[in-house]
Amino acid sequence: MATIRDVARLADVSVATVSNVLNSVDRVSPELSARVRAAMEKLSYAPHAGARSLRKRSSGLIGLIVGDITNPFFSDLFEAVEDAAAAGGYLVLLCNSNERSEREEAHLRMLRTQRIDGLILAPTGAASMNRASLLAQLEIPVVLVDRAMEGLGYDAVVLDNRRAGFEATRHLIGCGHKRIGLVNGPDVLRTAAERLAGYREALLGAGLPVDPELIRDGTFRQQPAEQAMSELLALPQPPSAVFATNNLMTVGVMKVLADRGLACPEDISVIGIDDLPWAEAVSPQLSAVAQPVRAMGEAALDLLLRRLSGSLQGPGTTSVMAPRLHIRRSCGMPATGRPAHVG
């Protein structure tokens, strides 16, 4: 493969000149510039990113760590981040931790070796000391997405989780529901705790009781959500509507309904957080509180780029994004009296 030296030789200029036209620095005269470009073309020259990063002390690489790339939230996020990064001349290194902290740590080490210039992290699981120190070793700007981590001084982009919980619940109440099941994440996670807070607030604001029996932990995953949903249905007084606080759990909830032949919204209403690409393709079309994923990815990259250029300084800022309620057909009026599917 051709090197910069080959190009210089062919164009009959110095290596430094070739480098200058590559980096459009130091005003190169038009004639030389043209000769150099022609030579690069003829040799189909591609610079060596490794060598460049070695000398420049910056790689043009940005890391993105997500918990589960098969989750539409994260694949949309990647898409948004990659698009924005490409516009800024950066390449995105995607790491899929599969929700396992050991893999996340391995990826963190790998990214350090790759000398990434910045990192966008959607942290999986709880905060860990280990992760904090690995992040610090990176010595580069870090932007957190989806889940903020307090006290580390990083920038973050998060959903207004309380409001998301509030709006979903209020919508169900508006449809006439009074017993609303909640399939939530583990309340040690801030996101889950805040969504729960919004749920409570909506209930109390409408003068409705908060029944602890109706609040279940689905750990943000499908299987546990199915279990939680089954428990909800087994209650002496099952809810007439269910609110699942992320997309995986929404799928779990729907699966239980499909397995039991329960109709939605006739037998039970469902709303979720996170819109799904196929929400409009199933019947009933699913109502959801959507996160502005694209905007979140762009905001995260924008913060990162501003840190990298030095135009943003000082302690980390948290940018809170507003959720958007998509009303479709999965939340109807509750059946009066004893629901059809009981006993």
Place this chain on the structure above:
Amino acid sequence: MATIRDVARLADVSVATVSNVLNSVDRVSPELSARVRAAMEKLSYAPHAGARSLRKRSSGLIGLIVGDITNPFFSDLFEAVEDAAAAGGYLVLLCNSNERSEREEAHLRMLRTQRIDGLILAPTGAASMNRASLLAQLEIPVVLVDRAMEGLGYDAVVLDNRRAGFEATRHLIGCGHKRIGLVNGPDVLRTAAERLAGYREALLGAGLPVDPELIRDGTFRQQPAEQAMSELLALPQPPSAVFATNNLMTVGVMKVLADRGLACPEDISVIGIDDLPWAEAVSPQLSAVAQPVRAMGEAALDLLLRRLSGSLQGPGTTSVMAPRLHIRRSCGMPATGRPAHVG
């Protein structure tokens, strides 16, 4: 950030020795090895991948180009490839071409600059001269996934598309359907042509006519598939079942049904190629011909690794994977007589 020289100084050995323990080459004595490891630990040393790739002429990077990372097929593929690559000590650079050939070409250039060691490509759109020459310039092993490209001599991993088309159609026929709509990809693509061939074969094998009116081009995308499905429904004699030859188009077909309030399978049966993560969560649970995505990703990486190690030589081989029919509830018996939803 600490360099290999810092480590050598702290451990009081030569730089070469540190390099040797890093690459476990040239038998280093246990004492020195321990001293070096301790020093690396204390300095939390991370080698510089760029410098290493500069000298070694190999980067430990593998490229993966897909058309649409938000498509579950591709995100599953990435997951499989990344897992297998990690086991082999490689890092995967994911590129999302968004089904646009210009972005694919930009990515190809970028990957060359990054000096990837090998490439897995799920080509988007038709074969192009431009792409062929960019691939050749890479001068590294390439494995094609999903779509083979003839005559370039690359290894490939593809689905047995004819069989997938055949099995889906035969299943519908077995349910009693006689007029089966096909929402297919553009028949300039081999995958689409082969799936169509399987469809024909099943029909003819059952002594049923192949009605060209029932065969529509949905270009493998959701919107056009919706259009195609609408046309199918507008036919004087609409089909009693529809077969969509990929997941995006299956969503499009279902969307049209949901929009019109048509019930599946009561009003019309549906089967698709590509299983969907939520196929069991919707009602009716969707039947599908699944591609063994994980196995395909692993097979592709295995081929690549064997090319890289030199244990595989000679002209490219194509590995054909068997589809798997998942029968669920979206394909019922056709209603007798004139379908309820017609005029």
Place this chain on the structure above:
DNA sequence: AGGCAATTTTGAACCGTTTCATCGAGGGGG
């Protein structure tokens, strides 16, 4: 103790690029 072979360790060149001090040419002013 001395010599030889086998095993560890090391010095230095090299990988491809950027950067910066220096050099040379050309132009304008005194």
Place this chain on the structure above:
DNA sequence: CCCCCTCGATGAAACGGTTCAAAATTGCCT
């Protein structure tokens, strides 16, 4: 006509690793 200044081009020194021939050490045998 000469000096000085500016602008564009260049030579050579990094950057942080790996590699390999050569040096140092060890072990063994006589």
